[in-house]
Amino acid sequence: MYFDYFGLNEAPFRITPNTEYWYAGGQRGEMLAALLYAIAQGEGIIKVVGEVGSGKTMLCRKLVAQLPDSVDSVYLGNPTLSPDDMLAAILADLGVDTPETSRQARLAQLNSALLARHETGRRVVVFVEEAQGIALDNLEFLRLLTNLETATDKLLQIVLFGQPELDVQLADQRIRQLKDRITLSLNLSPLAESEVADYLRSRLAVAGYRGPDLFSPSLITRMTRISGGLSRRINVLADKTLLAAYAGQTHTLTSAHLDAAAGDAEMQPHPQRPLIRPEHRRWAWLSAGLAAALGLLVFVAWQSLSQKPSPLAAVPAAQSPSVAAFPEATVTAAPVVESIARVTDLARQTQHWLAAASPGTHVIQVASAKEAAQAAVLLMIFGHATPQPVRVLHGLSQGKPAWMILAGEYPNRDTAMAALRTLPAMPAGSPFLRSVGKMRTVVLPTG
Numbered sequence: 001m002y003f004d005y006f007g008l009n010e011a012p013f014r015i016t017p018n019t020e021y022w023y024a025g026g027q028r029g030e031m032l033a034a035l036l037y038a039i040a041q042g043e044g045i046i047k048v049v050g051e052v053g054s055g056k057t058m059l060c061r062k063l064v065a066q067l068p069d070s071v072d073s074v075y076l077g078n079p080t081l082s083p084d085d086m087l088a089a090i091l092a093d094l095g096v097d098t099p100e101t102s103r104q105a106r107l108a109q110l111n112s113a114l115l116a117r118h119e120t121g122r123r124v125v126v127f128v129e130e131a132q133g134i135a136l137d138n139l140e141f142l143r144l145l146t147n148l149e150t151a152t153d154k155l156l157q158i159v160l161f162g163q164p165e166l167d168v169q170l171a172d173q174r175i176r177q178l179k180d181r182i183t184l185s186l187n188l189s190p191l192a193e194s195e196v197a198d199y200l201r202s203r204l205a206v207a208g209y210r211g212p213d214l215f216s217p218s219l220i221t222r223m224t225r226i227s228g229g230l231s232r233r234i235n236v237l238a239d240k241t242l243l244a245a246y247a248g249q250t251h252t253l254t255s256a257h258l259d260a261a262a263g264d265a266e267m268q269p270h271p272q273r274p275l276i277r278p279e280h281r282r283w284a285w286l287s288a289g290l291a292a293a294l295g296l297l298v299f300v301a302w303q304s305l306s307q308k309p310s311p312l313a314a315v316p317a318a319q320s321p322s323v324a325a326f327p328e329a330t331v332t333a334a335p336v337v338e339s340i341a342r343v344t345d346l347a348r349q350t351q352h353w354l355a356a357a358s359p360g361t362h363v364i365q366v367a368s369a370k371e372a373a374q375a376a377v378l379l380m381i382f383g384h385a386t387p388q389p390v391r392v393l394h395g396l397s398q399g400k401p402a403w404m405i406l407a408g409e410y411p412n413r414d415t416a417m418a419a420l421r422t423l424p425a426m427p428a429g430s431p432f433l434r435s436v437g438k439m440r441t442v443v444l445p446t447g
Contacts, residue, residue: 002246006214012207013239015232017058019065023202023231026195028059031186035063038184039071039125039157045146045181046159047131049166050188053232056161059188060127063159067125072117074126079133083141090126111148114155124156131162136175143178190229196220199231200238214242214253222255226262226269236265340376343403346392350406353391359437362416363406364423366431368397375403387419393439406434 003010012021024032031048038046050056064073074093076086087106088099094113100106114124128134128142148155160166170179191199197220201213215223215238223241227233240261245253262268366386369375375392387408394403410416416433423431 002242005246006242006251007209007211008204009208011239012203012209013235013242015235017055017061019058019062021203021206022058022062023055023199025198025202026191027189028055031059031188032062032066034184034186035059035159036066039063039067039159042123042157043154044157044183045143045178046157046184046186047166047170047182048159048161048186048188049164050161051190051228051230052163053230054188054190055231056188057129058231060129060159060161064127070122072122072124074124076126076128077130079130081138083138086138086141094124110145111155114148115150118150118153118155126156126158127161128158129161131160132164132166132169133162134169136169136172139169139178140175143175143181146181191224191231191234192229193221193224196224196227196229196234199234203235203238214251216253219253219255219258222258226258226267228269233267237261237267240264340372343372343375343379343392344394346379346390347394347403350391350393354393354436354439357409357436358411359435359440360412361436362410362413362433363391363436364408364416364420364431365404365434366407366423367405368402369405370400370402372403375405378405386423395439396442407431 001011002008022028035046035048038044048056048059064075067073072094074090076089078089081089084103084106087103087110091099091106091109091113094110094117096109096113100109117124126142126145131139134142142158145156146154146158169175170182197213197215197217200215200220204214219241223234223237227237237258238261241253241257244257244260244264245251248257364387367378369378379390379392386405389407389409391406392403393406394401396402397404408416408419410419413433413435420431420433
């Protein structure tokens, strides 16, 4: 088709989820990291909600691919399965080819299989797609499966992927116990215009393209409006636009090609809420579960520290990654330790800056934490979405030691206040202004 014409090795915009084309922008990378950490904790039910074609299946497959070797995955993709069929499917994935005939016997089989894995240090996670199509009684049955446990550990964890209708179902009082078990709730938002541009470039690069941008800014604006920022619709439009250009034997994609693509796909502008700018949507993907997710991140950070003596000394400051290089989807303990080392290094740099800066200089405090591990996590979450430079100050906050995340540098209060007004609401608390003069006398323990 058009592959050779555009210098491609393969089709870049297939709608079949292929993890080689994983795109970590649009908060997908942060979501993946939060899901991996939540699964590492091993308790509660996890919920991911997104519109049709927003990339839930891709996220699910990437998540399964990055699970630790000690975690076994079970996949339920048919929402019409009865409880008995669910049990049979789970047992089959766990290697039990001949399920018992009665439900109680199958539950006993499942419990035995889970206990056997638990004794060897393994855990099981069930991934449920199209969860919005599951009957309420069957959702309640899934919740009951999470009651299988030892004296100290849950034997089964469940991750629900569904469309927004799933939230409507979960609001039903008849399954309020299931909703109470949800410890992490994520919302997969559509891509914003700048992210659509990034997404297109990313997929083209994976497919082997090495030329200039094929999709102009004006074309991306129209594509974002027609697709609603939904990755599946973007893929369809991009594929057919390239095909239309190839048919016309031109490498210059135009609005006429896009219109032909939209017409061929019978695609009208997608009705949805106005797209939020990426910098204002930095934490919109993480709903009421943010506190739990942040707790999970800090738990893992402290767990990694408790297993390694003197980790800060093991990472020289010169080798610490820059703020801009913080990983968005890291699951191992080492980057967390490196990030903590970076926090302490930034704190030392901030002390020197504070001694030399003008007393009238202002900054914005965007978050604070009691421990360095918490500060490292906050820095990874907020570091890209706040004014630069980002600094860390270790000192007294309300009379108690704290690690404070500071953003921006402004010559006076008025300019700092103008910048503060542009910041979105943050789940870690309301940002506020600090001056260098006040920080020297109030924040630093030595004054």
